[in-house]
Amino acid sequence: MTAATTSSAWDQARLALWSRPHLERVEQALSGWVGVDSPVLLGEAMRYAVLDGGKRLRPLLVLAASEAVGGNAAAALRAACATELIHAYSLVHDDLPCMDNDVLRRGKPTVHVKFGEADALLAGDALQALAFELLTPDGDEVPPAMQATLCRMLARAAGSQGMAGGQAIDLASVGVALNEAQLREMHRLKTGALLQGSVEMGAACGTGVSAAALAALRGYGAAIGLAFQVVDDILDVTADSQTLGKTAGKDAAADKPTYVSLLGLEGARAQASQLLDDALAALDASGLNDTAALRALAHMVVARDR
Amino acid sequence: MTAATTSSAWDQARLALWSRPHLERVEQALSGWVGVDSPVLLGEAMRYAVLDGGKRLRPLLVLAASEAVGGNAAAALRAACATELIHAYSLVHDDLPCMDNDVLRRGKPTVHVKFGEADALLAGDALQALAFELLTPDGDEVPPAMQATLCRMLARAAGSQGMAGGQAIDLASVGVALNEAQLREMHRLKTGALLQGSVEMGAACGTGVSAAALAALRGYGAAIGLAFQVVDDILDVTADSQTLGKTAGKDAAADKPTYVSLLGLEGARAQASQLLDDALAALDASGLNDTAALRALAHMVVARDR
Numbered sequence: 263m264t265a266a267t268t269s270s271a272w273d274q275a276r277l278a279l280w281s282r283p284h285l286e287r288v289e290q291a292l293s294g295w296v297g298v299d300s301p302v303l304l305g306e307a308m309r310y311a312v313l314d315g316g317k318r319l320r321p322l323l324v325l326a327a328s329e330a331v332g333g334n335a336a337a338a339l340r341a342a343c344a345t346e347l348i349h350a351y352s353l354v355h356d357d358l359p360c361m362d363n364d365v366l367r368r369g370k371p372t373v374h375v376k377f378g379e380a381d382a383l384l385a386g387d388a389l390q391a392l393a394f395e396l397l398t399p400d401g402d403e404v405p406p407a408m409q410a411t412l413c414r415m416l417a418r419a420a421g422s423q424g425m426a427g428g429q430a431i432d433l434a435s436v437g438v439a440l441n442e443a444q445l446r447e448m449h450r451l452k453t454g455a456l457l458q459g460s461v462e463m464g465a466a467c468g469t470g471v472s473a474a475a476l477a478a479l480r481g482y483g484a485a486i487g488l489a490f491q492v493v494d495d496i497l498d499v500t501a502d503s504q505t506l507g508k509t510a511g512k513d514a515a516a517d518k519p520t521y522v523s524l525l526g527l528e529g530a531r532a533q534a535s536q537l538l539d540d541a542l543a544a545l546d547a548s549g550l551n552d553t554a555a556l557r558a559l560a561h562m563v564v565a566r567d568r
Numbered sequence: 569m570t571a572a573t574t575s576s577a578w579d580q581a582r583l584a585l586w587s588r589p590h591l592e593r594v595e596q597a598l599s600g601w602v603g604v605d606s607p608v609l610l611g612e613a614m615r616y617a618v619l620d621g622g623k624r625l626r627p628l629l630v631l632a633a634s635e636a637v638g639g640n641a642a643a644a645l646r647a648a649c650a651t652e653l654i655h656a657y658s659l660v661h662d663d664l665p666c667m668d669n670d671v672l673r674r675g676k677p678t679v680h681v682k683f684g685e686a687d688a689l690l691a692g693d694a695l696q697a698l699a700f701e702l703l704t705p706d707g708d709e710v711p712p713a714m715q716a717t718l719c720r721m722l723a724r725a726a727g728s729q730g731m732a733g734g735q736a737i738d739l740a741s742v743g744v745a746l747n748e749a750q751l752r753e754m755h756r757l758k759t760g761a762l763l764q765g766s767v768e769m770g771a772a773c774g775t776g777v778s779a780a781a782l783a784a785l786r787g788y789g790a791a792i793g794l795a796f797q798v799v800d801d802i803l804d805v806t807a808d809s810q811t812l813g814k815t816a817g818k819d820a821a822a823d824k825p826t827y828v829s830l831l832g833l834e835g836a837r838a839q840a841s842q843l844l845d846d847a848l849a850a851l852d853a854s855g856l857n858d859t860a861a862l863r864a865l866a867h868m869v870v871a872r873d874r
Contacts, residue, residue: 300728301757304736308728355693360664360685379666383689384736387661390693391727394700398720407712413719414704421697422606422614430610430690451607 274565277558281322288321289313291343295396300388307377307385308392312350315368319490319563320345320460326555327464327479330548331471337404338467341412344393345460348420351389352456354382356429390420411466419459428452432518440519446488453494454487461486461556478548482541482556486563489537493564495520496530501567538564580871583864587628594627595619597649601702606694613683613691614698618656621674625796625869626651626766632861633770633785636854637777643710647718647769650699654726654762657695660688662735696726717772725765734758738824746825752794759800760793767792767862784854788847788862792869795843799870801826802836807873844870 296312297305321342328338357364357372358379365375374382397404397412404412418424428451435448461483465476499522521530541560545553602618603611627648634644663670663678664685671681680688703710703718710718724730734757741754767789771782805828827836847866851859 297728301733301736301740303740304728304733351693355689358666358689360689380739381736383661383664383666384732384739387657387692387696387726388728388732388736390696391723391730391732394719395723395727398716398723400720406716409719410704410712410715413700413715414706417697417701417704420693421701422603422610422694424697426690426694426697427607427610430607430687430694433686433690434607434609 273558273561277555277562280326280555280558284322284325285318287339288318288325288342288346291339292346295343296347296389296392303377303381304384304388307373307381308389310376311354311373311385311389312347315370316346316350317566317568318346319559320349320456322559323457323460323483323486323556324464324467326559327461328467329464330479330550330552330556331465331468331475332552333464333467334404334408334469335467337408337412338464340396340399340404341416341463341467342460344396344412344416345456345463347389347393347396348416348425348456351386351393352420352425352429354386354389358382361429361433393420408466412463415459415463415466419455424451424455424459425453428455435519437517438519440524442524445519445521445524449488449491450484453491454484457487457490458483472549475548475550478544478550481544482548482560485537485541485544486560489534489541489560490563492521492530492534492537493566495522496527496534497566497568498522499527534564579864579867583861583868586632586861586864590628590631591624593645594624594631594648594652597645598652601649602653602695602698609683609687610690610694613679613687614695616682617660617679617691617695618653621676622652622656623872623874624652625865626655626762628865629763629766629789629792629862630770630773632865633767634773635770636785636856636858636862637771637774637781639770639773640710640714640775641773643714643718644770644773646702646705646710647722647773648766650702650718650722651762651766651769653695653699653702654722654731657692657699658726658731658735658762660692660695664688667735667739699726714772718769721765721769721772725761730757730761730765731759734761741825743823744825746830748830751825751827751830755794755797756790759797760790763793763796764789778855781854781856784850784856787850788854788866791843791847791850792866795840795847795866796869798827798836798840798843799872801828802833802840803872803874804828805833840870 292312297308300308324342324345325338353367354373356362357367358374365372373385393416394413397416398409420426428448431448432452458480461479465471465479498520521533525533538560542557545556598618603614606614630648630651631644659673660679662668663673664680671678679691699722700719703722704715726732734754737754738758764786767785771777771785804826827839831839844866848863851862
């Protein structure tokens with residue numbers, strides 16, 4: 263029996279109980295920080311892109327990792343929101359006509375459909391800048407050295423050797439036959455870097471965390487980062503657009519390589535299950551006590567239906 | 569006689585002498601940092617957008633301000649390059665078809681003409697992330713608190729209450745009758761925020777700088793930031809595309825409000841001259857000794873022909 267099959271309804275109920283107050287804090291913080299005092303249309307476009315939608319997986323990973331290491335709560339909330347802003351900006355730009363040309367996201371018209379392409383472009387740009395602004399508040403709420411570490415981690419996760427680099431590989435791979443190693447490398451950057459970065463940023467909100475625990479959390483982040491994409495590929499062929507809140511089947515339509523096209527549906531499911539086992543094993547090896555939320559989030563990543 | 573008319577050929581020769589080694593360091597640093605180890609096309613597009621072109625005004629402002637306060641040279645070089653990356657990314661995105669749809673920049677095809685829109689979009693995104701990555705190196709070359717301060721300043725200068733916000737106002741102002749106060753506010757954000765931010769980031773590379781000196785440098789930065797845009801508007805009607813290295817006359821063609829359309833050509837020239845005087849007066853009030861390079865850069869901003 264794999265770990266995936268041991269996930270019980272009770273685990274998920276406990277996750278929901280843990281998540282609710284955390285999600286409320288994240289939503290409240292985002293609403294107070296995003297697009298406030300910005301020139302009117304730009305601020306509206308930024309809020310539209312970020313608020314009232316999304317699973318907030320990255321913020322939850324930051325907060326769970328921070329709790330696992332007894333991290334600074336103010337820093338973790340800022341880091342949580344910063345990862346979501348990077349994710350949100352990437353979706354806005356990814357949906358533009360020159361990229362995926364998608365009109366539906368989280369069940370709503372995409373930002374450029376609603377605000378026009380130019381404001382969508384600028385809103386994405388401004389969201390990326392805001393992420394770094396959130397990480398560097400005035401005053402001593404977050405120690406300066408922690409601010410610098412969080413900025414370093416986020417910049418690397420978002421940039422040309424992280425998310426943006428993965429998107430460029432994705433662009434170049436349409437209609438190209440990738441092998442599993444190449445596909446894995448693309449997703450390690452495109453989706454994995456920011457998910458893993460979220461875990462690492464949460465861990466960086468702690469002080470005096472052992473090197474072994476940090477390495478274990480990195481391993482956990484890498485495994486769920488990849489698992490997330492494998493499940494995304496599975497859902498692209500098994501779910502409908504309404505459940506997904508975005509256009510289903512678009513990878514196949516675009517002739518993009520996916521884990522399903524490479525491994526088959528059952529092979530992809532086995533892969534997701536193996537990655538979940540890897541993630542849970544990493545937590546077991548971390549020596550950290552309070553990893554229940556991280557465990558439950560790993561289950562959620564693999565069991566999700568959208 | 570205004571300060572503008574006291575700028576002599578000797579001043580400019582001295583500036584050239586000061587600038588040359590600084591420009592060489594900036595070019596070398598950028599070449600070593602930009603688009604290296606990035607997925608092939610993305611890295612190429614990033615390098616194309618940044619290298620072999622541009623006046624490097626923002627880096628020179630960072631370096632001159634840092635020298636005026638006896639700043640950390642390694643931090644200043646990183647900050648100098650970071651401001652240029654933000655500037656370069658904004659040009660790449662600004663040139664896209666959904667924005668200004670420009671095909672010529674620095675005398676070369678724009679990034680999207682050469683690499684396609686999708687890679688141009690991603691290259692801009694990755695350049696913004698790289699700017700923050702440069703500011704947050706591992707190790708103790710740049711003290712962590714200085715890293716955090718530089719990230720804070722750059723994020724604010726680039727974001728929705730800085731450059732991106734100004735661009736959004738610019739977008740919304742085509743064909744709209746702005747008064748001088750509104751035009752000034754737009755440019756304070758669109759161009760001024762990053763120029764002023766460059767001066768402030770240079771100053772932040774020093775330690776123990778007096779509050780009076782920092783305030784004076786902010787005033788200097790605000791004045792030349794605005795002067796830069798006034799001169800841009802003048803050049804848009806007086807220079808040809810070949811000298812500018814970009815399409816001349818495009819503001820008038822787009823029915824955009826400019827200082828020239830508002831104040832007339834002579835009025836705009838008088839404004840630029842007044843702003844130069846303001847900038848130089850701020851330096852005089854700073855109490856700093858080594859402001860020769862900042863003085864010469866102010867003259868250059870107003871006297872430039874491209």
